[in-house]
Amino acid sequence: MAEIKELRCVVGGCRYAPDEVRYTCPKHGELGALDILYDYDRLRAGLDRDAISASAISDCWRYKPLLPLAADAIVPPLAVGGTPLYAAPRLARHLGLERLWVKDDGANPTGSLKDRASALVLARALELGIGIVSTASTGNAAAALAGLGASLPDMKTVIFVPAAAPAAKIAQLLIYGAQVLLVEGSYDDAFEICMAICAEAGWYSRNTGVNPFTTEGKKTVALEIAEQLNWTAPDVLAVSVGDGSIISAVYKGFRDLIELGWLDKMPRLLGVQAEGSSVLAQAFLSGAAPEAVRRGRANTIADSISSELPRDRAKALRAVRSSSGAFITVSDEAILAAIPTLARLSGVFAEPAAAAALAGLERAAKEGLIAADESVCLLSTGNGLKDVARARQAVGAGRRVAADLDAVRQALNEARLL
Numbered sequence: 098m099a100e101i102k103e104l105r106c107v108v109g110g111c112r113y114a115p116d117e118v119r120y121t122c123p124k125h126g127e128l129g130a131l132d133i134l135y136d137y138d139r140l141r142a143g144l145d146r147d148a149i150s151a152s153a154i155s156d157c158w159r160y161k162p163l164l165p166l167a168a169d170a171i172v173p174p175l176a177v178g179g180t181p182l183y184a185a186p187r188l189a190r191h192l193g194l195e196r197l198w199v200k201d202d203g204a205n206p207t208g209s210l211k212d213r214a215s216a217l218v219l220a221r222a223l224e225l226g227i228g229i230v231s232t233a234s235t236g237n238a239a240a241a242l243a244g245l246g247a248s249l250p251d252m253k254t255v256i257f258v259p260a261a262a263p264a265a266k267i268a269q270l271l272i273y274g275a276q277v278l279l280v281e282g283s284y285d286d287a288f289e290i291c292m293a294i295c296a297e298a299g300w301y302s303r304n305t306g307v308n309p310f311t312t313e314g315k316k317t318v319a320l321e322i323a324e325q326l327n328w329t330a331p332d333v334l335a336v337s338v339g340d341g342s343i344i345s346a347v348y349k350g351f352r353d354l355i356e357l358g359w360l361d362k363m364p365r366l367l368g369v370q371a372e373g374s375s376v377l378a379q380a381f382l383s384g385a386a387p388e389a390v391r392r393g394r395a396n397t398i399a400d401s402i403s404s405e406l407p408r409d410r411a412k413a414l415r416a417v418r419s420s421s422g423a424f425i426t427v428s429d430e431a432i433l434a435a436i437p438t439l440a441r442l443s444g445v446f447a448e449p450a451a452a453a454a455l456a457g458l459e460r461a462a463k464e465g466l467i468a469a470d471e472s473v474c475l476l477s478t479g480n481g482l483k484d485v486a487r488a489r490q491a492v493g494a495g496r497r498v499a500a501d502l503d504a505v506r507q508a509l510n511e512a513r514l515l
Contacts, residue, residue, distance in 0.1 A: 099140060101165050104131040104309065107411045108387060120307045128388060130412050131309040132349070133165050137356040146359050150324060155179045157213055157317040163353060164217065165313055171223050173245040175206040177216045178317050182325040182474075188442040188455075189473075192462045196472040198331070200322055201445045203480030207244040207269065208237075209401075209448075210318060210343060210478040215241035215303060217314030219249060222301040231255040232303040233291035235284050235339075235400045236266030237479055242303055243275035255300065257287040262400060263484045283395065285405045305342035306408025312346045319350025322474055323360055330354075330364045332471035335461070337453040337478060338368040338424070339402030341377055341413025347476070348416030364474070366422035367466070368413065369457030371397035371429060377407050378424035380414060387411035398429045398487055401450030401479060423466060427456035433491045435459070436481065446481035446488075454478075 101115040106122035106129040113122075113131070122129025144162055152159045157178025161168070180202050189197035202210035215238065222230050228251060232242050239256040246254035256270050260279040270277045280287040288304060295302040305311045323330055330351055336344050344366055354360040370378045373396040380390045392406040407413060417424055427435075435452040439445055447455075454475050461467050481488050498504045509515040 099135045099163050099165055102134050102136045105134055106130070107132055107415060120302065120309075127307065127408065128411055130306060130409055132412075133309050133313055135353075137353075141357050144357065146328060146357075157216065157314075157321075160317050160320050163320065164317075165310065166217070166220055167224065170220050171249075172220045173216050173248045175212075175216075175245055175248045177205055177212045177245070178321060180204045180318075180321070182322060183443060183445065185443040185475075188439070191438070191442055192458055192473075193469055194462065194467065194473055195470050198326075198474045199439070199443045199445050200318065200474060200476045202318060202476065202478050203445070203447060203451065205241075207240040208480035208483055209241060210315065210476075211238040211241035212245060213317050214238070214305065214311035214314035214342075214346075215245045218242075218301070218303045218308060218310050219245055219252065221310045222252070223249070225301065227299075227301040229253045229255060229298070229300040230303050231257070231291055231295050231300045233257040233284065233287040235259060235403060236262045236269075236483065237401050238303065238305065239275070239277075240266060240269045240273070243270045243273035246275065247273045255294075257291040259284050259287055263486065265485060266483055283405060284403060285392070285395075288408065304408070305340050306410075306412075311342060312349050312412070315343055315346030316350030316353065318476065319347045320354065323351065323354055328359055330360050330362055331474040332364060333367055333467055333473045334364040334476060335367040335369060335454045335458045335473065336476040337399070337402050337450050337457070338370050338377055338413060339374065339404045339407065339450065341407040341409035343476075343478060344368050345409050345412030345416045348412070348420060363420045366417050366420045367457060367461055368417050368422065368424045369453050370424060370426050371399050371402055371432065371453060372426045373397035373429065374399075374403045374405075375426045376404070377410060377413055378426045380410070381417060381424040387414055397432075399432055399449040399453050400484070401448065402453060423461070425457045425460055425466070427453055427460060431456040431459070433487065436488055436491045439477070440481070445477050447477045448479040448481050448483040449487050451477040451479045
């Protein structure tokens with residue numbers, strides 16, 4: 098295991114012993130998200146990068162030596178991580194780029210990158226002897242917790258989700274047997290309720306921006322990308338942003354590898370937000386400090402990145418600023434259009450929040466934020482089957498034809514296929 102050296106507040110630099118604090122910095126409250134830091138000199142001396150590459154373990158647990166778990170920790174049995182990184186030359190040409198890869202994290206067991214965080218949080222709960230884990234979510238984090246929790250005996254999960262979440266996501270939670278409470282309010286309302294109940298009942302909270310172990314789980318996507326690129330980093334990595342937890346975790350993963358001397362650079366991180374939920378982009382453009390960020394509106398079809406007050410705002414702003422990256426906003430129309438574009442030019446079917454990353458890349462390329470000869474990675478965070486209604490909105494319902502050979506020939510002729 099990677100033995101935790103300390104927990105450090107991202108806002109004030111306050112330092113805590115590994116088991117001194119469970120969630121955020123007591124001095125800086127919820128804003129004071131904690132980094133889990135290691136003795137990197139000791140890790141550097143004891144770890145062999147090539148041994149990790151040669152490991153027979155194909156999922157995220159191949160990186161267990163870089164994670165804050167005991168070597169014999171019980172982990173969920175579902176295969177989380179090890180998702181494909183596809184070269185996408187046609188999509189690259191569409192964007193005017195020479196090199197582009199798509200990291201398809203929709204291939205995880207419950208269909209999103211959030212499985213990575215849930216896997217680690219559940220393993221941590223078992224270490225702590227806690228049998229109930231809870232989260233607030235717009236759908237993906239909840240599905241990840243419910244599905245991975247269902248794979249463990251005697252583990253119970255309780256989910257607080259906005260009642261307006263896509264029906265497919267809610268059905269997924271119920272299928273896994275989680276206790277699901279549909280909150281008649283926003284994600285932020287569900288978040289506050291979840292935190293209050295966890296404190297009252299002694300449950301373990303999986304909430305992003307609060308539990309530092311979620312960052313450690315999600316960072317494995319960055320470790321995979323680096324290894325899949327032969328231990329190099331792309332020049333630019335684009336990812337959609339809601340709460341800010343994924344982009345901050347990507348930064349942490351690459352940062353850990355740089356500290357170990359396994360990488361020589363940090364990619365520029367391009368955070369993409371929907372115009373209707375763009376609190377972090379506005380803060381970035383204005384130069385605002387994390388403590389100056391205020392709750393904004395959240396109205397977008399991309400429910401997975403809809404957040405009135407991003408909980409991981411301090412880490413997310415640090416990630417983009419420290420990497421010399423940028424935030425960019427895209428319209429819901431651009432997000433919808435990006436779903437079929439990504440699918441047709443790479444074969445990856447993404448939900449709206451994931452497709453937002455492509456919409457952001459399209460805008461960034463047009464505005465000159467990315468050079469044609471730079472290497473770029475697009476992180477697709479969730480499978481398109483999560484929100485089929487929006488996919489149908491993007492492409493329509495298809496063409497109906499009579500069960501008649503002449504009618505079929507006519508349709509194929511009009512499509513220039515005959």
